[in-house]
Amino acid sequence: xxxxxxxxxxxxxxxxxxxxxxxxxxxxxxxxxxxxxxxxxxxxxxxxxxxxxxxxxxxxxxxxxxxxxxxxxxxxxxxxxxxxxxxxxxxxxxxxxxxxxxxxxxxxxxxxxxxxxxxxxxxxxxxxxxxxxxxxxxxxxxxxxxxxxxxxxxxxxxxxxxxxxxxxxxxxxxxxxxxxxxxxxxxxxxxxxxxxxxxxxxxxxxxxxxxxxxxxxxxxxxxxxxxxxxxxxxxxxxxxxxxxxxxxxxxxxxxxxxxxxxxxxxxxxxxxxxxxxxxxxxxxxxxxxxxxxxxxxxxxxxxxxxxxxxxxxxxxxxxxxxxxxxxxxxxxxxxxxxxxxxxxxxxxxxxxxxxxxxxxxxxxxxxxxxxxxxxxxxxxxxxxxxxxxxxxxxxxxxxxxxxxxxxxxxxxxxxxxxxxxxxxxxxxxxxxxxxxxxxxxxxxxxxxxxxxxxxxxxxxxxxxxxxxxxxxxxxxxxxxxxxxxxxxxxxxxxxxxxxxxxxxxxxxxxxxxxxxxxxxxxxxxxxxxxxxxxxxxxxxxxxxxxxxxxxxxxxxxxxxxxxxxxxxxxxxxxxxxxxxxxxxxxxxxxxxxxxxxxxxxxxxxxxxxxxxxxxxxxxxxxxxxxxxxxxxxxxxxxxxxxxxxxxxxxxxxxxxxxxxxxxxxxxxxxxxxxxxxxxxxxxxxxxxxxxxxxxxxxxxx
Numbered sequence: 001x002x003x004x005x006x007x008x009x010x011x012x013x014x015x016x017x018x019x020x021x022x023x024x025x026x027x028x029x030x031x032x033x034x035x036x037x038x039x040x041x042x043x044x045x046x047x048x049x050x051x052x053x054x055x056x057x058x059x060x061x062x063x064x065x066x067x068x069x070x071x072x073x074x075x076x077x078x079x080x081x082x083x084x085x086x087x088x089x090x091x092x093x094x095x096x097x098x099x100x101x102x103x104x105x106x107x108x109x110x111x112x113x114x115x116x117x118x119x120x121x122x123x124x125x126x127x128x129x130x131x132x133x134x135x136x137x138x139x140x141x142x143x144x145x146x147x148x149x150x151x152x153x154x155x156x157x158x159x160x161x162x163x164x165x166x167x168x169x170x171x172x173x174x175x176x177x178x179x180x181x182x183x184x185x186x187x188x189x190x191x192x193x194x195x196x197x198x199x200x201x202x203x204x205x206x207x208x209x210x211x212x213x214x215x216x217x218x219x220x221x222x223x224x225x226x227x228x229x230x231x232x233x234x235x236x237x238x239x240x241x242x243x244x245x246x247x248x249x250x251x252x253x254x255x256x257x258x259x260x261x262x263x264x265x266x267x268x269x270x271x272x273x274x275x276x277x278x279x280x281x282x283x284x285x286x287x288x289x290x291x292x293x294x295x296x297x298x299x300x301x302x303x304x305x306x307x308x309x310x311x312x313x314x315x316x317x318x319x320x321x322x323x324x325x326x327x328x329x330x331x332x333x334x335x336x337x338x339x340x341x342x343x344x345x346x347x348x349x350x351x352x353x354x355x356x357x358x359x360x361x362x363x364x365x366x367x368x369x370x371x372x373x374x375x376x377x378x379x380x381x382x383x384x385x386x387x388x389x390x391x392x393x394x395x396x397x398x399x400x401x402x403x404x405x406x407x408x409x410x411x412x413x414x415x416x417x418x419x420x421x422x423x424x425x426x427x428x429x430x431x432x433x434x435x436x437x438x439x440x441x442x443x444x445x446x447x448x449x450x451x452x453x454x455x456x457x458x459x460x461x462x463x464x465x466x467x468x469x470x471x472x473x474x475x476x477x478x479x480x481x482x483x484x485x486x487x488x489x490x491x492x493x494x495x496x497x498x499x500x501x502x503x504x505x506x507x508x509x510x511x512x513x514x515x516x517x518x519x520x521x522x523x524x525x526x527x528x529x530x531x532x533x534x535x536x537x538x539x540x541x542x543x544x545x546x547x548x549x550x551x552x553x554x555x556x557x558x559x560x561x562x563x564x565x566x567x568x569x570x571x572x573x574x575x576x577x578x579x580x581x582x583x584x585x586x587x588x589x590x591x592x593x594x595x596x597x598x599x600x601x602x603x604x605x606x607x608x609x610x611x612x613x614x615x616x617x618x619x620x621x622x623x624x625x626x627x628x629x630x631x632x633x634x635x636x637x638x639x640x641x642x643x644x645x646x647x648x649x650x651x652x653x654x655x656x657x658x659x660x661x662x663x664x665x666x667x668x669x670x671x672x673x674x675x676x677x678x679x680x681x682x683x684x685x686x687x688x689x690x691x692x693x694x695x696x697x698x699x700x701x
Contacts, residue, residue, distance in 0.1 A: 006150040010079045014135070015142035017081075017112050025113045028179065029190060033197040034110035035063040035172060036208060037351055040198070042067025042170065045205035048223060049194065050159055053187050054215045059177040061114065062159050069124035069168040075131070078108055078120075079148060112146065115174040119154055121163065122170045130154055136176075184214055189338040195228045199350045199376060201246045230372070231318070231341070233257060233330035236273055237420045238316035239413055241280040252277065252314060259319040259329045261424070265432035267640045273319065273424065280311065285412035293401045293408070304405055307382055311409045315344065315373030317417040342369045344410065348381040353389075354396060360403075361411045367421045371414055377406050435641065442639040454580075487548045487636025489513075489629050491520045492568040494558035498522035499689065500584060500604070501554055503681045507626060508633075510673055512645045517633050519549070550632040552625065553595060556586035557693065569595055582625055586611075586693070609694070611686050613678045615653060615666045621674060622648045648673075 010017065025031040032049065039047040044067035052060040070078060111118050116135040122128065131148040155173065163171050179187065191210045200206060208226040232238075232251035236259055242248035256275035263271035283299070290297075297304050318341060320326045326333040335341055344357040358371060379402050380388065388397040396403050448470070455466040489508070493501040505520045515523070551572040559565045569592055572581050585591050587605045602620040604611045627647045634644040651669045654662065667675065 008075050008079045008148040009145045010081060012081045013143050013145050014140060017109060017146060025110060028114055029193045031110035031113045033194060036194065039063060039065030039067055039170065040206055044169065047208050048162060049208060049210045051190065051212045053179055054213055056179045059179050060157065061174040061177050062157060062171065064159060064163055064169065064171045066166045066169040069170055070122040071124040071126040074124065075129065111172055111174060115177050117175045119173040120148065121154060123168045125168060186338060187212060187214060191226050192229050192339060195226045196345060197352045199247065199347045202250045204246060229332045229334065231326060231330035231333035234259060234318050234326045234333050235316035236261065236275050236319040236424065237417050238275065238314060239278045239280055240314035241312050243312060260325055261319050261428065262322060262325055263428045263432060266435055267642055271428045280413065287408040287412050289404050289408035293404050296401050297405060304379055304402060307379065307384060309379040311375055311377055313373065313375035315371065315413050315417065317421055318370040318372060321369055341372045344371065344373045344375065347374065347376045348378055353380060357410065360398060361407055361414060363411065363414060365418050367418045370421060371417065375410065438641060439639050446635045446639065487633055489518050489632065490549050490551045491518065492551060492565060493554035494556060494562045494565050495522055496558040497554045497556050499681050499685055503677055504552065504625060507673055507677050508629060513633055550629060551581040553581060553583045555583055555591050555595065557590045560590050560592065582628055584625055611690065613670065613675065618670050618674060619650060622650055
């Protein structure tokens with residue numbers, strides 16, 4: 001343990017430190033990543049990052065690693081700004097990472113950037129020490145040198161037990177960090193930001209663990225491993241190179257699954273695509289930059305100025321950058337102020353060196369916003385070559401030949417990905433065109449069939465004349481009209497009769513119909529009345545005049561007493577022939593005269609004024625209501641190229657004698673779907689319904 005009188009002064013004064021800090025770090029997260037990098041360079045298997053932001057004006061930040069720690073020589077090196085740790089001077093190779101991320105010795109300025117008061121504890125195999133830097137005193141001048149003072153008074157925190165459990169390592173406790181300018185989302189997104197700062201193995205150490213506490217978070221240890229949140233399942237194409245399999249993201253070791261691409265004009269509005277994962281080109285690909293560096297690059301030996309180079313990592317092309325669809329492909333997809341997927345992140349020695357490569361390639365294309373990738377190119381920070389990092393350490397001199405080489409290697413890969421997306425767009429366009437032609441042909445066929453059915457309702461016209469009219473009308477229409485393709489069923493009913501309309505609605509949906517194919521305002525949870533910007537009468541009128549809407553009337557005393565129902569009945573009568581609407585009647589007396597179509601009528605009320613699922617009612621519901629509706633909806637599905645709804649098949653009902661001898665009843669021959677829905681929707685409330693129906697005056701429901 002260091003003597004309480006010991007001190008270690010930094011080699012730069014406060015003015016230089018502050019100026020350097022402001023130039024090096026643009027935000028707290030960049031500074032924090034430097035402290036993590038120091039732990040990784042110390043050979044740590046685990047680096048714990050703790051941020052207590054319950055009071056954003058007085059945040060405590062701790063970084064704890066289980067690396068080699070620092071002895072007396074290590075502390076002396078720590079306060080030496082400008083020390084090149086890659087030379088390992090005064091250090092044993094076992095004390096540090098085999099490939100340190102830094103070589104300028106300025107990473108410790110990150111602590112001074114974040115806080116003017118921090119503690120440093122370290123344990124080394126040679127011993128332990130604890131230090132404090134406190135520059136809160138107003139008497140500190142610009143010419144003074146920051147000092148670490150040995151101390152035994154370390155503040156207690158929630159990480160004391162964690163630190164006590166480690167044999168070696170370093171702990172930094174940063175006090176009074178000010179994050180008042182950062183919102184809760186920005187602080188909570190710290191994990192994903194920190195994950196993007198490093199390239200770490202997928203399933204083996206080293207790893208970074210983080211615990212962020214806000215005023216809304218629960219107490220208790222919340223450390224979790226920091227992981228990248230790349231939406232790999234949203235990539236349509238991807239190319240990669242991982243000589244070290246441990247560095248390959250686990251997602252890329254799996255076979256890619258189908259992805260959805262937007263395709264307005266196809267039946268589902270979606271095009272399904274099978275992605276491919278390929279390898280980086282093994283040889284040089286043509287690029288305009290080679291001429292600038294041809295005298296410095298030997299492509300055969302893969303060297304630059306006789307120094308070997310290698311490009312590793314991955315570059316992918318997103319299937320979609322529309323958040324809703326992209327999240328369907330992969331719920332990890334993010335596109336917001338804290339994470340931009342349109343990036344090519346460049347790593348050097350496992351640490352993020354630049355996230356601006358994509359904009360530096362000079363490619364103009366709509367699909368540039370679909371590119372994301374992570375590549376490693378250690379040549380940019382090669383010890384035997386001059387340093388080309390910019391003053392803020394967050395990019396490189398763009399005019400240097402090594403940056404030109406990186407662009408020459410990456411640009412052809414990106415162009416190939418964009419060409420694949422362009423080809424894919426052409427394939428989708430061709431399918432949309434074919435689908436439109438198919439839909440048009442199907443629509444016209446359905447229109448022709450409907451004209452034929454309408455003409456057959458007029459036996460007073462001779463067959464020859466009907467055929468001639470059919471030909472003339474069809475040819476005229478097909479040459480001039482944009483035919484409608486949306487087929488729907490409209491359930492016209494009084495609110496008091498909603499149980500019977502619900503019966504039809506529920507059975508159709510159980511059979512495979514979509515809610516959008518059935519217009520029904522009494523449906524439980526329906527928002528047609530409340531959320532549609534138009535009045536209900538306008539919505540109803542729009543459905544009634546649509547020639548591809550099949551109208552169903554639930555006639556009753558309630559129907560006759562409803563202005564809406566009479567409006568719907570009159571509109572249907574005026575726009576359709578008698579063969580083009582369906583009915584289910586409570587009783588004969590309540591069937592509107594204008595809706596009588598001359599066919600036999602079936603009523604739900606029997607001679608005893610009871611409503612039950614009798615054989616004739618059951619069969620009528622199937623053959624006179626449900627199957628015609630299914631046939632109508634299937635015409636629309638034929639147009640859209642969708643799976644059709646299976647019609648119902650009735651069982652053959654035996655004679656009364658056969659029924660008696662078998663010991664069965666008629667209900668044994670009812671379709672289970674019909675019987676179960678009838679029991680749940682009608683039988684459960686039929687008594688109350690009939691009481692209201694026969695009340696004098698009628699009870700309004």
